[in-house]
Amino acid sequence: MAITTQFRQSVYLAVHSVAAGQVAGYGQIAAIAGYPGYARHVGKLMSQLPNDTELPWHRILRSDGKIAFDAQSTAAARQSQRLIDEGVAVTNNRVPKRYFIDPITS
DNA sequence: ACGCTGACGACAG
């Protein structure tokens, strides 16, 4: 499987489906999009998003709830701030499991 | 073809 337009579309749709105040893991998004095992590629796409994108990329975290950037980085600060603005608690670059979307509901 | 690299994930210490 290559990174086709189809792949991107599906992933964007999946990311878009994550409601404000909730978060999801890269692998979770990949699975919802119909591409289980492509967590790394979801991250790849996120890294290529334009700065003015409408996609709620900040709601995507690692499976353990950690933000995918070094805690010191400004990128991490940016992401955690956006989450906090949505009412999601972020402490030590990490978010509590309870904020994750229920994979069944989705 | 080969090795290295990722906004990753699961698991063993």
Next chain:
DNA sequence: GCTGTCGCCAGCG
């Protein structure tokens, strides 16, 4: 809870 290892899969030099 944290670090180290592997497994993962496509892209690139």
